Amino acid sequence: MIRIGLGRDLHRLVQGRRFLLAGVELEADRGELGHSDGDVLAHAVTDAVLGAAGLGDIGALFPPSDPRWKDADSMELLRIAFGKVKEQGWHVVNLDSVVTCERPRLIPCRECIRAALAAALEAPLEAIFVKGKTAEGLGPIGEGAAVDAEAVCLLEKQGSTN
Numbered sequence: 001m002i003r004i005g006l007g008r009d010l011h012r013l014v015q016g017r018r019f020l021l022a023g024v025e026l027e028a029d030r031g032e033l034g035h036s037d038g039d040v041l042a043h044a045v046t047d048a049v050l051g052a053a054g055l056g057d058i059g060a061l062f063p064p065s066d067p068r069w070k071d072a073d074s075m076e077l078l079r080i081a082f083g084k085v086k087e088q089g090w091h092v093v094n095l096d097s098v099v100t101c102e103r104p105r106l107i108p109c110r111e112c113i114r115a116a117l118a119a120a121l122e123a124p125l126e127a128i129f130v131k132g133k134t135a136e137g138l139g140p141i142g143e144g145a146a147v148d149a150e151a152v153c154l155l156e157k158q159g160s161t162n
C-alpha cells in the first residue's frame with residue numbers, strides 16, 4: 001500500500017532569530033519567528049509525513065498552546081512524528097520539497113539539509129530532495145518578510161494491496 005502526503009508552512013522572518021532549515025542553520029540577517037524554533041522546512045515535512053499516514057497534523061500533535069513546545073527543536077518534533085508513522089508500519093519511499101525565500105540562498109547548504117532529513121526519516125539520501133526558489137521580489141516572501149516551504153512525501157507499507 002502507498003500513500004502520499006502534502007505539507008506546507010510559512011513563517012515570518014525577523015531579526016534576532018536563527019534561520020533553520022531541517023535543523024541546519026543558514027547564515028542570514030533574519031530568522032524564522034515561531035513558537036518553536038520556527039524551522040519552516042521541518043514543519044512542512046512533518047505535516048507531509050503525518051498526512052500521508054493519516055495521523056493528523058503538526059498542530060494537533062504539538063499544539064502551540066502547550067508550553068512544552070516553546071522553542072522546541074523542530075527536528076525532534078519530526079523524529080517524534082515519524083516514530084508514530086513508523087509504528088504503523090510505514091517507511092518513506094521519497095520526499096520532495098521546495099523552500100521559497102529571497103535570502104539566504106539554500107543551494108550551498110542543500111546536501112546538509114538533505115542528509116538531516118534522510119537521517120530523521122530513516123531514508124536513503126537519494127530518496128530526499130530539497131529545492132530553493134525565490135519569489136522574484138513579489139509579495140511578502142519577495143520582500144524578505146517571510147519564508148515558505150512545501151513538501152510531498154510518499155509512504156509505503158507491506159501487507160495490503162490497495
Ligand SMILES: [Zn+2]
Nearest residue numbers: 009039040043
Ligand atoms: Zn511552522
